[in-house]
Amino acid sequence: MDEVARIISGLAGTPTVLCVDDEKIILTSLQEQLRNNLTGIEIEIAESGEEGLEVLRDLIEENVLVPVVISDQLMPGMRGEEFLEKVHELCPETLNVLLTGQATADSVGAAVNRANLYRYIGKPWGEGDLKLTVREAIRAWGRARNLKQKEQELREAHEASLRFVPGEFLSALGKERLVEVREGHAVEANMQVVFADMRSFSKHAESLGSRPAFDLLNEYINILDTEFRAAGGFIAGLEGDGILALFPGPPADAVLAGIKAHHKLLEREQSESNQPNIQMGLAVHTGDLVLGTVGNSERLKCDVIGDPVNFCARLEGLTRQFDTPMIVSEDVAKAIGDDAKLRRIPAVQIKGREELCAVYEVLDALPEASKSSRLATLGQFDEAVQMFEAGNQEGASELFNNICDLDPTDQVTAHMIKLATLD
Template sequence: MKPVILCVDDEKIILSSLKEQLKRHFGSLYHIETVESGEEALEVIGEFMERTVELPIVIADQIMPGMKGDELLTAVHLRLPKTLKIMLTGQANADAVGNAVNHARLYRYIAKPWEPTDLSLTITEALRSYFQEKKVEEQNLALQQMNQGLEQLNQAYERFVPKEFLRFLEKQSILDVRLGDQVQQEMTVMFSDIRGFTSLSEKMTPDDNFRFINAYLGQMGPIVREYHGVIDKFLGDGIMAIFQKKADDAVHAAIQMLHTLAGYNQERAKHDRPPVNIGIGINTGTLMLGIIGEQGRMNGTVISDAVNLAARLEGLTKIFGASLLISEHCLDALEHREAYYSRFLGKVQVKGKNTVVSVFEIYNGDAEATIELKLTTKPLFEEGLTHYFAKEFAEAAVLFKNVLKDHPTDKAARLYLERSAQYLVQSVPDAWQGVEAMEYK
């Protein structure tokens, strides 16, 4: 149905004349409807609204039996605020016009008898104004929907390329990213991995595997973000994350991950499920972040020896029986070193590199009883290492045995006891410095 221009007047002659003029000028595009009272007008408007008929203009007389013109236009405004209201009357007082202006957003007042040209121009301008406002509204709505779509798209992209990664590259949007974009910064990188995942996985269906991994990652991911970290990638059952602000953030996140895991394991125990154990390696150094790939497939990544070392440290957690290992570079970068329980575990050399790195265990995330045992035996353990690096293997072996008397499950002490015993039998080269080559992951 065509849009409607509604005319309201209690005088039939006026309505007939008004309808004839409007039909002559606007009848090809609009339906001209007439009613004789405000009450009838509201009934007709209600029908229009039910049928979603568009009503751009209502023209009303002021002095009518029952509902007055200003009252009608106010009621129309409450129902259809976008509809333009015109008062066409010869007897309206200033109060009525003012009421219509204030409460109905009166578009125009035209006195009777009207001048035909003036009426036609007024209606033409009113229609232009109505549809222009409608067009602007539709454009704004379309723009809003487009912005919402872009926001949803950006949010979806952020699940694959974190917005922090874009910020590192000084990009506003994923659309700005180009192959070869890169930046170099000092950051702290964390690797975490589930120990013995293969054994766990073999006992689960494919569906259970994914449920388990996602449940675990769903516990750990928010902790990384809470401590200002960015998850660079998920590595099956593992996480690689980078921390731009402080090395302490990475260590705090790792400790919180271990505490959360302890609670997670308590829930698993209630369902007779085996505990989940993880190893975490952290290193601080210069990282290169950038976009690699080819034009058809690009990926954000982090490249650096510092990354490789963090991954190797995570691998060393299995060897030392530790949950969290950090490099000397990370230890030196900590602002609150005194806040952590730590012990020196030895020196390692990454395969293919000449640099020797000292490794430290942070054990704030261990069970309280384990923390107490490590604190108690720390002097003996570190004295044992001093003798070990001095090639005094007999003295070292005695000290590591004493550590194990108090803390039988200390895997690091047992490892050094076994090595000390081995080197007592097999002499070491003169150039030996106790550095272990990390040829394993």
């Protein structure tokens, strides 16, 4: 089996060669010669450019492949090069052959430039020349089609790899493709680190069942991924219901993305009454870290290492301790200025740090009513925090209790009352 036969046999349907000429005797001759020399191919004919376009549109609608179109140049109405130009617009992969004894250099040049002209054959033609031209055109069309399919497969494979290793991660390593990554590739960078954790996922899994809980987790991840990408960030790691994201831009990008993600979850809660609520704790920190590959030649994993990563993970743990949706570090709070409404929580001891660390609650991540009530008592809260840190637990406890009387839903203040009482 020669190459042309292999190309034809490998197609899902029967391909068609379209012949267009205003002389019936020419069409009959073309049809007979092509049928005698080509097997497995249909031959369609048309007596004008306009009719040829109708036939071609019908073939396209029926998903019929048209590797070659042969057209006369001098026809009433639409001329050959104009017809082939429109063919090229409809079927860019189709190879076109101009058949005429009176074509000018300009018309041939126009067909070459605008109609993907494969070859020009003069009239009268020899059957051997026609056979060779059409077979070579089908061979060239088949090779181009095969190359395009291979390129598509490579693109799909590359896109699939990016679902496992973000393109931003590869870019940070100075690589374009996953196959270029080797063990030990690493780069230092200053980035914003975000840790997010879905609250009560185990309870959801128990109450919903494994598959619905799995779908809920993917919905949650998709919401965060959308907001993070919109702000220039990307998810660098997934561990169960925990998400690690990185932002190459300024800290405000990460903070505002976290706020928007919380708002999306609140909107979902209000609009989907039959669905379980998704609540999340999220923390943001900033600093120098290392992005790179760990493992060996048989198995590699892209990872992020550095103190900011560990510190941010522990910050996220404080969102559960204080029962608030979002916390940022002092470095982030200083960097974002007035871009978000914050409330400083008394300095806390964080594992791995000798000194106490100031942390900030992000009020913009709260529902609007809760945010408004927190802002209304912000002055009292700041005063109570100062008393607490100065050792005046009695005065701090009194102020914290006053705040809770005004806003019983303020869980951070309720937690501070317990701490002041213990001290």
